[in-house]
Amino acid sequence: MIEQLDQIFVLLLHWILAWLPAALRPVTGVIINVATIVCVFPALFAICVLLERKGLGRIQNRYGPNRVGPYGVLQPIADGIKSLTKEDIVPLSADAVVHFLAPVVLVVAAFLGFAVLPMGRNMALVDMDASLLFYFAIGASTELSVFMAGWSSRNKYSLLGAMRAVAQMISYEVPLLMSSVVVVMMTGSLSLVKIVEVQNQYTYGLPHWYIFTPWGFAAFVLYAIAGTAETNRSPFDLPEGESELVAGYFTEYSGFKFALFFLGEYLAMLSISGLGATLFLGGWSAPFAFLTWVPSWIWFFGKMMLSILVFIWVRGTLPRLRQDQLMNFAWKFVLPLTLVNLFVAALWRFMGEGWMRWAVCSAILAVIYAFMCRVGMRREHLGPREYRYAE
């Protein structure tokens, strides 16, 4: 009974396919899988948007939207109707083809990332040998759509916002990859399904999640920082800061295309949270050995929504970073820490079991972190301000 509840979606798929002749089964299976993803994740997006507006409102000591439906729960529907019925304005001098394709590329890339996440036991859509590499390759395509959006609008603010956004995404892509590479190194495989299976073991009731190791904890923190920057979320949201650059690279978009950009951004956030849960928080595995009777997909989506809540919390709490502070942070702090983390993980592997490796690895990470905070991020120029004029 428990196993059936755990595998309910897989069993449902097999039951539907049993009605069809054998020749049509692979294609229909794929279509049903894709349709499920296309329906489930936009629904999660609607829940996310609602949580964000209510959550941010409460953090900022105000109610969020509370007119539409009880406690405002039907607000996403109102937002959807508004976006679909607004006039789609395309500037006269804008590059029409590229302007149209930019949100399409973003949404396609965002959806493709969900294909490799293992959402439950046996529930990864595509089980490839190099699925983590596929995920990062698709994530790299997102940057191109941001540039396309900014450039095709023929608007100085859009272009500036797009350049900043692309520079930020490139800078934080390297720490994102490096902090995931540690997990790959310790698992021995790029396959996300295998990574979750390795973390699904229990010692004295506690799981083998990578976040409970020193290098895993450091990697998770760095991954969270890099992930926040990759999806242009606060405190790294200068490219789309509403008070800074009008609306950044999607200034000239209205109506449904703007809704697509919004959708793409939240989908990217959901998929980065999902990947973080898979790599560091054990994916679909339960936190304690006595809780394994709860279906695996509930754990996965629970961890994903928990990460989203943390994203919203951070957005409401921390101020925005300036562009040069952000890039400085990436190249001079986060990246060296990821490299040190790699070294520490290798040391962990070669030291063998025991309390010694916990002490040594934690000590190295703490010392390097303190050193970099004190020395690396100090501001040298604290004198009178110098001015540089454009030439």
Added chain:
Amino acid sequence: MSLAFLFISALTVAGGLAAVALKNTVHCALALTIAFAGLALLFLDLGAQFAGFAQILVYIGAVAILVVFAILLTRGSETPKDGVYSKHWPGGLVIAAAVFAVLGWAILRSAPLLPQDSATPSVTVAQIGQALMTRYVLPLEIIAVLLTAALIGAVIVAMHEKEGAQ
């Protein structure tokens, strides 16, 4: 030849043609991205998963963006007054056509001698990693040095000449 191969090849060749023939430089860069994506799909069609994903990650995620930044930093998006094609464009086209003719003739003439269709080799990333660390470790280290040199060199070459620049 399968339908997928024909479709992907048509997409790639169209992207390549657009990349060298269009007037607007940024459109050329975007068409180049389509060509890269088509090539990555061809790699996946050939069963080289790692190379295909590495192609997307490196070329589309980095080289295409680099090209676009360079176009924007050199005001390439403004159309030049003398036209976009060089004075000696007929010669270039003739040379390219001659090269294609020679290569095509060589391929079609030797078609019976080429290896026949075989089963797709299943190569795991673990095998690639193993090969990189045992048989190809020297090229790996040399590539690391080369990439570091290229990184430092590109920064120095493109830096502002004045002192105390960003």
Added chain:
Amino acid sequence: MTPLAGFLLVAALIFSIGLAGALTRRNAILVLIGIELMLNAANLNLIAFWRYGPHPEALTGMMFAIFSIAVAAAEAAVGLGLVIQVHRHAHSTDLDAMNRMKG
């Protein structure tokens, strides 16, 4: 025509297109785009021969292609840095106008 011949023809076609682009465009960046297309065509050749060749388990073609991708990225970075620096001096990227060392 065997599948291998099909892949080799596509690679040859992309190579010639890249060569045509490198030889006929004025803008230095488009020449670099042509060079990238040529390198990609060579990569396709390598992977096609790896797949249909005698010993695919030796991974030679795949390794060669991966190293070629890395080298091409490095070369694009340095080349584009050079183009940016030349633009700063001459205020244009027109290759036909850069003939001061001629004759």
